[in-house]
Amino acid sequence: MANASDRHTDLGLKEEDLTEMYRYMLLARYCDERQWALNRQGKAPFVVPVSGHEAAQIGSIWAFERGKDVFCPYYRDMALCLAAGFTPKDVFTGLFGKVDDPSSGGRQMPAHWGSSKANIITGSSPIATQILHAAGIAYSKKYKHEDAVVGTWFGEGGTSEGDWHGAMNFAGIHKLPLVFVCENNQYAISVHESKQVAGRVYLRAEGYGMPGAEGDGNDVLESYRLTKEAVDRARAGEGPSLIELRTYRFYSHTSDDDDRTYRSRDEVDEWRRKDPIPRFEEYLKSVDVLDDGKVEQMREAARSDVAEGVKQAQEADFPDPSSGAKNVYADLEVE
Numbered sequence: 001m002a003n004a005s006d007r008h009t010d011l012g013l014k015e016e017d018l019t020e021m022y023r024y025m026l027l028a029r030y031c032d033e034r035q036w037a038l039n040r041q042g043k044a045p046f047v048v049p050v051s052g053h054e055a056a057q058i059g060s061i062w063a064f065e066r067g068k069d070v071f072c073p074y075y076r077d078m079a080l081c082l083a084a085g086f087t088p089k090d091v092f093t094g095l096f097g098k099v100d101d102p103s104s105g106g107r108q109m110p111a112h113w114g115s116s117k118a119n120i121i122t123g124s125s126p127i128a129t130q131i132l133h134a135a136g137i138a139y140s141k142k143y144k145h146e147d148a149v150v151g152t153w154f155g156e157g158g159t160s161e162g163d164w165h166g167a168m169n170f171a172g173i174h175k176l177p178l179v180f181v182c183e184n185n186q187y188a189i190s191v192h193e194s195k196q197v198a199g200r201v202y203l204r205a206e207g208y209g210m211p212g213a214e215g216d217g218n219d220v221l222e223s224y225r226l227t228k229e230a231v232d233r234a235r236a237g238e239g240p241s242l243i244e245l246r247t248y249r250f251y252s253h254t255s256d257d258d259d260r261t262y263r264s265r266d267e268v269d270e271w272r273r274k275d276p277i278p279r280f281e282e283y284l285k286s287v288d289v290l291d292d293g294k295v296e297q298m299r300e301a302a303r304s305d306v307a308e309g310v311k312q313a314q315e316a317d318f319p320d321p322s323s324g325a326k327n328v329y330a331d332l333e334v335e
């Protein structure tokens, strides 16, 4: 039994929250390992890996009300999308371009997450466009007096785009119910943070009239704590916030990139030792929520859910080629 002074109890998280958070982190990690292997086997054309970002994504999404709030994620947010309603089958139908893919029915590149059921707004490939969409949606929520907070996620590279600055400024002026979450993994493909960000991302918040905070993005409870404060502010009508979660991606930027050309193996190993999943496991054991047996059981269940998702997605149909323009052009009756 957890006791009253545990970190999660202070944050208002129950044991069921913790095991669910852990389960989604495992699902994301195993989906990622599987999709990377499928790519290397020539069975998946293009992969955007999430490994390393699981705590930042699961901690931050847990602060929102799923089913009510609106999410504008970016391509690396697979863990977040799983927690918001994607299943492993959904992930792999997207990867294989199958007709059941919730994001686009197999018409978009993989990792362009979208789901009307899960309130996830489809993203575009140009970096940071989702941040402007989030500002527009948050403005509409405020204008219509609808009780919903909007969350948007992006990398530190995204904060160099004009779209990011425009959205921050607009959100600050209109005190929008919007939470900006930066998953700072220190690289934008091969470009290091030191060549991308002058000063610190979270400190820019002040210039746009909102609070900013940073924390350890490999700590799921810390990621939750910081985001929850921001979501509560937004829901209370106090306006937007910027949260910077510091993390690291374990694989290359995508399956088309080779990170050995710009990162040392020592650096990657150092961050692997801060892997968010074993860190959370350690915490869960320390508060007697899990023991070794239960950890193994949950790992096995997640591996089997992922294997089942891959199988279902492999068996699913490809879209009919004649439907290629669906949702791209209006259906016009041509005489």
Ligand SMILES: Cc1ncc(C[n+]2csc(CCOP(=O)(O)OP(=O)(O)O)c2C)c(N)n1
Residues within 6 Å of the ligand: 076, 125, 126, 127, 154, 155, 156, 157, 158, 159, 183, 185, 187, 188, 189, 253
């Ligand atoms: C406007 C625009 N410029 C460049 C690219 C190419 N591009 C794709 S991802 C990426 C890096 C983004 O890095 P960051 O925002 O830090 O996110 P991360 O991939 O590290 O999670 C770049 C430059 C793009 N898609 N759109």
Ligand SMILES: [Mg+2]
Residues within 6 Å of the ligand: 155, 156, 157, 183, 184, 185, 186, 187, 188, 189
């Ligand atoms: Mg980055």
